[in-house]
Amino acid sequence: MSYPSRSSSLRHALRFALGAVGAAALLAAAPARAQEPVQPIAPAKVTNPAKVELGKKLWFDPRLSRSGFISCNSCHNLSMGGSDNLKTSIGDKWQKGPINSPTVLNSSLNLAQFWDGRAKDLKEQAGGPIANPGEMAFSHDLAVDMLRSIPQYVGEFKKVFGHDKLGIGEVTAAIAAFGLVPMLFASGPGSEVQRPLAIVVIGGLITSTALTLVLLPVLFRRFGVDQTVRFGAGKGFPHD
Ligand code: HEC
Numbered sequence: 001m002s003y004p005s006r007s008s009s010l011r012h013a014l015r016f017a018l019g020a021v022g023a024a025a026l027l028a029a030a031p032a033r034a035q036e037p038v039q040p041i042a043p044a045k046v047t048n049p050a051k052v053e054l055g056k057k058l059w060f061d062p063r064l065s066r067s068g069f070i071s072c073n074s075c076h077n078l079s080m081g082g083s084d085n086l087k088t089s090i091g092d093k094w095q096k097g098p099i100n101s102p103t104v105l106n107s108s109l110n111l112a113q114f115w116d117g118r119a120k121d122l123k124e125q126a127g128g129p130i131a132n133p134g135e136m137a138f139s140h141d142l143a144v145d146m147l148r149s150i151p152q153y154v155g156e157f158k159k160v161f162g163h164d165k166l167g168i169g170e171v172t173a174a175i176a177a178f179g180l181v182p183m184l185f186a187s188g189p190g191s192e193v194q195r196p197l198a199i200v201v202i203g204g205l206i207t208s209t210a211l212t213l214v215l216l217p218v219l220f221r222r223f224g225v226d227q228t229v230r231f232g233a234g235k236g237f238p239h240d
Helices: 006-028 049-059 122-131 140-148 151-161 168-179 191-222
Strands: none
Touching: 006 191, 049 151, 049 168, 122 140, 122 168, 140 151, 140 168, 151 168
């Protein structure tokens, strides 16, 4: 019976290292992004940050519901992927809704809103849940009255829209402006560098592993660690 000689295992390791470096090079030379069928979405352009900020406050404000307990975020929890991860959502008076809440992340890119597409965009959609008896169970008038009773909200609406009118149109416009922002998570300014960075990191890992594999046998030889000892030489093994 013959065991691979040290020089042949060195050759193996070398071949592996070269292969790994080659694979990393291939990865780096992957076809230009322009030819890929799935393109990254354009980063959100925030033209009016104050409007987005106001929309964010409304998004998290449970006072827009009759019970004072339910906000948009209850069913579209932004820290849980923009959904409640329940089979069907729980609305006013713990009512179990008829349907699953979809994620709101990137929902501004949808052709239409809701599972059946009945709302044309985020602005048209945003008024729905506030007045839906199974969701926030409020009315648009009550929601607007509530907001008008809070001087900070009144001031902020005035600053954002440049007029004194605070109606449901302004409320839904602000929420819709915030609705665009989760896109930032999907393709922020940093996404440009992510791919090359990943290639460098993965390539580096493969190369360093391969180099270690090459170096180890050399070091073993240099410092006199005989591989035969590890195979149990002297204990009746076949090559004794
Ligand atoms: C009680 C739970 C609940 C609350 C509160 C709620 N939603 Fe929803 N949301 C849903 C459900 C369920 C759907 C799917 C309904 C359908 O398709 O018929 C939905 C759908 C949506 C969609 C459509 C997403 C898509 O991919 O079609 C958006 C956007 C949205 N909600 C935003 C909001 C906003 C803004 C608020 C707050 C004003 C809000 N939701 C409050 C449960 C809720």
